[in-house]
Amino acid sequence: MSRTLVIGDIHGGLRALHQVLEKAKVSPDDKLIFLGDYVDGWSDSPKVIDFLIELEQSHQCFFIRGNHEEMVFRWLSAGDDNAEWRFHGGQSTVDAYRDLDIHTKDRHIAFLDRLNDFYIDEQNRLFIHAGFTNQKGVHYEFFRGMFCWDRTLWETALSLNPALSPEDQFYPKRLTLYTEIFIGHTPVTRIGSTVPVNKANLWNVDTGAAFKGRLTIMDVDSKDFWQSDPLNELYIDERGRN
Template structure:
């Protein structure tokens, strides 16, 4: 049976029977996640990696965490990693005073549903977020929320970098020739497809599913899907955002 923990166990190809799938950057879009999961029809043979950023921005951070916590209980091979949003939420609770923490949760991140009556993180969510590893190494892949700074002597040790870096350069030696699956930086759908098809060393799965409206940096028309990547077939299975009110993509041109 496949099992992976913080300590990591590398599995040989022959041990695997189910699919290996990865999903990133759900950002509070629980209905979109639920719909993608219905398409995927996960079984206990499959291994499903989540690459972090479950919470914030979208309408239902607690709903997303509830789905993943439940899925993890049902299936032994559901492996969620931390994103910068989970890490920052834990840091904010630890470091900010009560008022600043509430401002951070409510105004900056739209996630008051994670809090109890005392305006603290609900225990089950704190416990879950604290349990998340920052990256995972498989025999043929690294999985990490943002990426690795291969300029560092040890690119695997600094959580802040693993969860926040953008536009990092691949280093074949330090990555042991393995491909790297990330999220974190919204990437246009065509580019994700291209990375997947061309067998890139770095594949970023984040199609910014929470970006469904005109945006000052991004062309939102090329974002808005929650994507699942099959690590073996390199296939993408995606779900358009259904949590947020959409501006008709044709009308808005």
């Protein structure tokens, strides 16, 4: 039986990605939706991209753009460099690409350039890296960058009174547009959780793999999920984004 599986932020942690795909017993029948931030953090960012390119040859994959892909694309394609990006995980990516040939870099640029802003499935479930701001939905978003940078959607869901009915005039309009919303971008470890967090109809599956958390893959129908070991234990000689 085919499943739809969503994968949280990887941040260069290829070892963790291998673990969760194995634990979930992923097969070519499954649809895999990657929520972005494949790079920046641990040392395997180029290898993660290589693996994803190879994986889509045998599996149904849908790749969403994260803010870190946006920054790495600008660096690889145009030499756009900045200290803030390097501080927030980019330095490990720069180091990892140092000895790679131009053909590999060009292949990765092409991959990063074709990433998707979001995905909406047949059940009207939205998969997006960060969020959106337009009250009519993603197709009306004026600032495309919000798809991979926004935090207000998550903050709205976190602060929402659970007793408030979706029919109430004060209920956040953005949370009524889709059956469910799946995001990454903001680690749930910031609110003390180590597993995916559900607020209203929104699920956050970024479980802190960039730091000392785990990588998560989740079945969007059953809500069963599988996690890797903590990333700092898989990369014991590295700091990640810690």
